[in-house]
Amino acid sequence: MAVLSGCGNGDGGSGPPPGNHTVTLAWAANHEKGVNSAGGGYQVAISGQPTINVPFTAGLTAPTSTVTTLWTGTYTVTVSAFAALDAQGGSSGSLSEPSQPFTLIVP
Amino acid sequence: MKTPLRSLALAVLVGAALTLYAQVAAAPFAPPAPVGAAASRYVPGEVLVKFKPAAGTQERMAALAAMVARGHTVVASLNQPGWTQVKVGAGQTMETALTAYRNDPNVEYAQPNYLYHATAVPNDTQYGQLWAFKNTGQTVTTGTYGSNPGTADDDMNIEPAWGHITDCSSVVVAVLDTGVNYTHQDLAANMWNGSPNHGHDFVDNDNDPMDLDGHGTHVAGFIGAVGNNDTGTTGVCQEASIMAVRVLDDARDVTTVTAQRGIRFAVDNGARVINMSFVGGGPFDPAFSEAITYAQNNDVVVVVVAGNALANNGPNDNDAAAARYPCNFTQPNLVCVAALDQHYALASFSNWGASSVDVGAPGTNILSAWAGAASYNTIDGTSMASPEVAGLAAMLRAYNPQYTYADTVGAIKNGGRSVPALAGKTTTGKAVDVMSSLAYINPPTGLAATVR
Numbered sequence: 001m002a003v004l005s006g007c008g009n010g011d012g013g014s015g016p017p018p019g020n021h022t023v024t025l026a027w028a029a030n031h032e033k034g035v036n037s038a039g040g041g042y043q044v045a046i047s048g049q050p051t052i053n054v055p056f057t058a059g060l061t062a063p064t065s066t067v068t069t070l071w072t073g074t075y076t077v078t079v080s081a082f083a084a085l086d087a088q089g090g091s092s093g094s095l096s097e098p099s100q101p102f103t104l105i106v107p
Numbered sequence: 108m109k110t111p112l113r114s115l116a117l118a119v120l121v122g123a124a125l126t127l128y129a130q131v132a133a134a135p136f137a138p139p140a141p142v143g144a145a146a147s148r149y150v151p152g153e154v155l156v157k158f159k160p161a162a163g164t165q166e167r168m169a170a171l172a173a174m175v176a177r178g179h180t181v182v183a184s185l186n187q188p189g190w191t192q193v194k195v196g197a198g199q200t201m202e203t204a205l206t207a208y209r210n211d212p213n214v215e216y217a218q219p220n221y222l223y224h225a226t227a228v229p230n231d232t233q234y235g236q237l238w239a240f241k242n243t244g245q246t247v248t249t250g251t252y253g254s255n256p257g258t259a260d261d262d263m264n265i266e267p268a269w270g271h272i273t274d275c276s277s278v279v280v281a282v283l284d285t286g287v288n289y290t291h292q293d294l295a296a297n298m299w300n301g302s303p304n305h306g307h308d309f310v311d312n313d314n315d316p317m318d319l320d321g322h323g324t325h326v327a328g329f330i331g332a333v334g335n336n337d338t339g340t341t342g343v344c345q346e347a348s349i350m351a352v353r354v355l356d357d358a359r360d361v362t363t364v365t366a367q368r369g370i371r372f373a374v375d376n377g378a379r380v381i382n383m384s385f386v387g388g389g390p391f392d393p394a395f396s397e398a399i400t401y402a403q404n405n406d407v408v409v410v411v412v413a414g415n416a417l418a419n420n421g422p423n424d425n426d427a428a429a430a431r432y433p434c435n436f437t438q439p440n441l442v443c444v445a446a447l448d449q450h451y452a453l454a455s456f457s458n459w460g461a462s463s464v465d466v467g468a469p470g471t472n473i474l475s476a477w478a479g480a481a482s483y484n485t486i487d488g489t490s491m492a493s494p495e496v497a498g499l500a501a502m503l504r505a506y507n508p509q510y511t512y513a514d515t516v517g518a519i520k521n522g523g524r525s526v527p528a529l530a531g532k533t534t535t536g537k538a539v540d541v542m543s544s545l546a547y548i549n550p551p552t553g554l555a556a557t558v559r
Contacts, residue, residue, distance in 0.1 A: 089267025
C-alpha cells in the first residue's frame with residue numbers, strides 16, 4: 001500500500017491551508033486490447049467519493065489519469081480496468097480486480 | 108405539421124440521446140444482473156416494449172409519458188410495428204422495469220434486449236473427437252484411457268473465443284520436442300518460415316527438425332494444426348506460426364546443453380511462447396534455469412509439463428517428492444501444466460504440486476497429428492496438456508499485441524475455471540478456460556497521485 005502526502009507546490013513550507021485540493025491520479029496503461037478500445041477504460045474508486053469513470057475515447061490507449069478535487073483528509077484509492085468483452089464471449093462487459101490500494105493523504 | 112404523438116416521441120428521443128450521453132460518461136460500470144433464465148445475456152438496462160395493436164394514439168402517449176415519469180428514455184423505434192427500445196432509468200432494476208411494462212394493459216410484450224454471439228465451430232473432419240475443445244460426452248473412438256466417454260462441458264471453453272480470434276500467426280510458438288512433421292497436411296501451412304525447414308535440429312546439429320517419432324508433431328498439432336480446412340483436426344490456434352526445434356533424441360531424452368541451446372535458438376529467433384513437453388527429476392539444474400531466465404528477460408512465456416510419474420510407478424507430488432524440472436523452476440514466465448481426464452478429474456498418471464504446478468488442461472485420449480503425411484494418433488500425457496496452454500498463450504498474445512509475459516501468465520492463471528480435482532494440487536486450483544482468459548483483465552498497476 002503506497003502512501004502519499006503533502007502538496008506538490010514545491011515551496012518546501014507548510015503547504016496550502018486545509019481545504020479543497022486538486023488531485024491528479026495517474027496509473028500505468030493496461031495492455032488488454034479491450035481496455036484500450038471502444039467500451040473499455042478505467043474506474044477510479046476513492047473512499048467516500050463517487051466512482052470516477054475514465055472511458056476510452058480515441059487513440060491508442062484509454063486515458064491513464066484523472067483530475068479531481070478532494071477536501072483535506074485521508075483516502076483509499078484503487079483503479080480497476082474494464083472492457084466490453086465478457087467471459088461468455090459476448091459484450092456485456094468485464095471488470096478487473098482493483099489495483100493495490102493506495103493511501104492518499106490530502107493535507 | 109407534426110402530430111402531438113410525433114412531437115412527444117421526438118422530444119423523448121432527443122432527451123434519450125442527452126440522457127444516454129450523460130449515462131455513458133458518468134455511470135459506474137456494473138455487470139448486469141440476471142433476468143429470467145440464468146444463462147440468458149442481454150444489454151444491461153435496455154428493454155424492448157411492444158404495444159398492443161389495439162392501443163390507440165392516446166394510450167401510446169400515456170404509456171410514453173409513464174416511461175418518462177419512471178426515468179426511462181426511448182432509444183429507438185424498431186423496424187417492426189409497435190416495438191420500442193427503452194433505456195431503463197438509473198438505479199432501477201431490469202426486473203422492476205419489465206414487471207411495470209408487463210402490467211401495462213397497453214403493452215403486449217416486454218423483454219430484455221438479449222445478446223447473441225457468433226461461434227466459430229471449425230469444419231475439420233475429426234473435430235467431433237476433440238473433447239478438449241468441445242466435450243459433448245462423446246466417445247473418443249480411438250481412445251484407450253478409461254474415462255471415455257466424459258462429462259459434457261468439461262472442456263477448454265474455446266468455441267466462444269474462436270468467435271473473436273482464430274489467427275495467432277503473429278506470435279511464433281517454439282515446440283522444443285522430437286521435431287515437427289512440417290510436411291503434415293494439417294501443419295505445413297502453419298509452420299514458421301524463419302529458417303530452412305522451419306526450425307533447427309539440436310540432436311543431429313542440422314537445420315532439418317523433421318519429426319520421425321510423432322510426439323513433437325502431436326504437440327504442435329494441438330497448438331496450431333490448421334483449422335477449418337475440412338481436414339483432420341484443429342489446434343487452439345487455427346492459424347499459427349510453429350517453430351520446430353528438435354531437442355529430444357530417438358529415446359526422447361534431452362540433455363541440459365541441448366535444452367539450453369534450443370531455448371536460446373527459439374528466443375533469439377523471435378519465439379514469444381515456448382512449449383517443452385519433457386521433464387526430469389532433480390537436483391536443481393542451474394544451467395537449465397538460466398536458460399528459462401534468458402527467456403524471461405526477453406519476454407517469452409515458457410509452458411512445461413507436470414510429469415507422468417505415476418505411470419512410471421514413481422511419486423507424483425512434485426512438492427513432496429523430488430522436484431521435477433523444468434516444472435519446479437520458479438521464474439514468473441513459466442507455467443506448469445497437469446493433465447485432466449474427460450470428467451475433469453486429475454488424470455491417473457498426472458503429477459501435481461500445490462506450489463509448483465499451476466493449472467490443469469485436458470490430457471487423456473487426445474487426438475492430434477503424428478509422424479507421416481496424413482497420420483494422427485490418440486495418446487495420453489501431461490505432454491498433451493501443456494501445448495493446449497501454449498496455444499492459449501499464443502492466442503492471448505495475438506489478441507492483445509501489447510501483452511507481456513506477465514500479462515499473459517496472469518490471464519492464463521486467473522482466467523481459468525476452478526476445478527475441485529485441482530484444489531490443493533496446483534497453485535491456482537484451476538483448469539484453463541480459453542474464453543475466460545481472453546476476457547480477463549489484469550488489475551491496473553503504478554497508481555500515483557499529485558496534490559495541489
